[in-house]
Amino acid sequence: MTNHRTSRRAVLKGLGVALALPWLESAWAKDPAVAAAPSAPTKPVRFASLFMGNGVNPGGWGATGNGKDMVLKPALTPLESVKEHLLVLQGLYNPNALHGEQHVGAVPNVLSCARVKPTASDIEVATSFDQILAQRLGQHTSLPSLVLGIEPPDTGVLSGFSKIYCGHISWSSPTTPVPRENNPRSLYDRLVGDPRGSRIARSVLDLVADDAKRLTPDLSSWDRHRVNDYLTAVREVEQRLAQAERKPLEPVRGPTVDKLIAAPDPVPPVDIAAHMKLMLDLLAIAFATDQTRVATFMFNNDLSKMDFSFLKPGNNSLNNLHTQSHSGGEDYTLVNRFHVQCFADFLNRLKSFPEGDGTVLDNSCVTFCSSLMNGGAHDRSQMPVLLAGRAGGGLKTGRTLNFEMKGTDLEEPLNRRRRLSNLYLGLLDHYGIHQPAFGDSVGRLDGL
Numbered sequence: 001m002t003n004h005r006t007s008r009r010a011v012l013k014g015l016g017v018a019l020a021l022p023w024l025e026s027a028w029a030k031d032p033a034v035a036a037a038p039s040a041p042t043k044p045v046r047f048a049s050l051f052m053g054n055g056v057n058p059g060g061w062g063a064t065g066n067g068k069d070m071v072l073k074p075a076l077t078p079l080e081s082v083k084e085h086l087l088v089l090q091g092l093y094n095p096n097a098l099h100g101e102q103h104v105g106a107v108p109n110v111l112s113c114a115r116v117k118p119t120a121s122d123i124e125v126a127t128s129f130d131q132i133l134a135q136r137l138g139q140h141t142s143l144p145s146l147v148l149g150i151e152p153p154d155t156g157v158l159s160g161f162s163k164i165y166c167g168h169i170s171w172s173s174p175t176t177p178v179p180r181e182n183n184p185r186s187l188y189d190r191l192v193g194d195p196r197g198s199r200i201a202r203s204v205l206d207l208v209a210d211d212a213k214r215l216t217p218d219l220s221s222w223d224r225h226r227v228n229d230y231l232t233a234v235r236e237v238e239q240r241l242a243q244a245e246r247k248p249l250e251p252v253r254g255p256t257v258d259k260l261i262a263a264p265d266p267v268p269p270v271d272i273a274a275h276m277k278l279m280l281d282l283l284a285i286a287f288a289t290d291q292t293r294v295a296t297f298m299f300n301n302d303l304s305k306m307d308f309s310f311l312k313p314g315n316n317s318l319n320n321l322h323t324q325s326h327s328g329g330e331d332y333t334l335v336n337r338f339h340v341q342c343f344a345d346f347l348n349r350l351k352s353f354p355e356g357d358g359t360v361l362d363n364s365c366v367t368f369c370s371s372l373m374n375g376g377a378h379d380r381s382q383m384p385v386l387l388a389g390r391a392g393g394g395l396k397t398g399r400t401l402n403f404e405m406k407g408t409d410l411e412e413p414l415n416r417r418r419r420l421s422n423l424y425l426g427l428l429d430h431y432g433i434h435q436p437a438f439g440d441s442v443g444r445l446d447g448l
Contacts, residue, residue, distance in 0.1 A: 019289075022354070049169065060332075063088040086397055089423070090382075091405060101159040111296070113438070121162065125174060128170050146283060149298040166301045167298070403446075423448065
């Protein structure tokens with residue numbers, strides 16, 4: 001029987017590695033199982049959630065209008081090139097984030113909308129949206145999900161809550177946060193099929209070169225260009241990895257990969273911007289090659305003290321993310337815009353991978369959020385939430401949806417429609433998972 005994954009995507013093999021390729025029309029047309037199929041192939045639909053800690057400067061956040069008339073506020077201007085793929089969701093909030101410590105009680109439930117248990121030891125929240133998807137979609141891919149980040153989880157206790165909560169938005173069960181992969185090299189090795197670090201060549205392309213030569217004659221002219229562009233992208237990632245590690249990109253005849261990278265708690269690249277871009281580029285490649293269809297990425301933990309002074313050399317006020325979130329103003333909008341730029345670059349990367357009659361971005365749904373609106377005021381009455389991609393065609397993008405607060409009663413019917421859980425319940429339908437409720441939802445989000 002032809003495997004569902006390999007029937008749609010070619011795989012280049014070499015000594016100890018398997019490098020999946022993007023969607024190839026030639027490979028699809030030549031598959032006997034496809035030729036006998038009565039209908040067109042079902043494209044994979046993916047989900048990713050990107051999280052930024054410590055909230056935003058509300059003065060620079062948001063948008064007005066729809067389509068070409070959509071006007072983005074200062075923090076969102078990097079999304080200008082992809083605003084036709086964007087949904088700006090204004091006014092959504094998570095009722096259960098209002099209980100407990102302002103930061104710790106609002107982070108681990110951004111993907112579950114459950115109440116966080118106030119504890120310093122036996123942590124508990126709920127299985128997150130991404131892991132519910134992974135249980136269903138993960139059976140089709142080599143990696144059920146990817147849970148990625150930049151910083152290691154924090155430790156300690158704040159107002160009776162374990163600060164471990166601040167470093168996890170992905171939960172495989174109510175009591176089990178999914179460990180994050182923070183090291184680009186480790187992530188890369190997982191994607192090329194070498195999780196044990198056993199190969200001796202630094203470039204996976206060297207190992208699959210012979211297989212690539214055998215594949216090329218069977219491809220259409222369009223697919224040859226597609227494969228060449230993809231392999232070029234892989235090589236660029238390898239070169240940046242080598243630069244980040246300060247090691248040459250030449251074959252290594254001695255130590256294996258696990259000797260070249262510290263594990264399981266590696267030191268990330270010093271350059272924060274390069275680290276974030278590299279992780280997101282690898283995630284884009286993982287989506288394009290159908291290695292996984294579900295992922296989360298935390299730019300930073302909540303309460304993070306990450307240094308963003310590189311955005312404004314000489315301005316020491318940017319050397320502590322949490323402190324800057326309380327200072328607010330244009331400098332914090334600058335920090336917000338940097339994260340949004342990373343988000344925009346990721347979306348454009350997905351958009352650059354053709355797939356069927358569209359792109360990988362068309363067949364994805366990518367959310368971007370923080371647990372607080374006004375970071376300095378710890379405002380949990382609404383959240384900054386963006387959504388991009390059409391989830392295979394089911395979502396109408398290029399719009400702003402405003403779910404503003406009505407009066408002061410959060411249980412008033414028009415306010416209950418603002419619940420974040422309503423968004424997730426509606427999104428489940430686009431992944432073939434139909435259920436009556438999710439978390440504290442009261443229905444599917446209006447207008448989605």
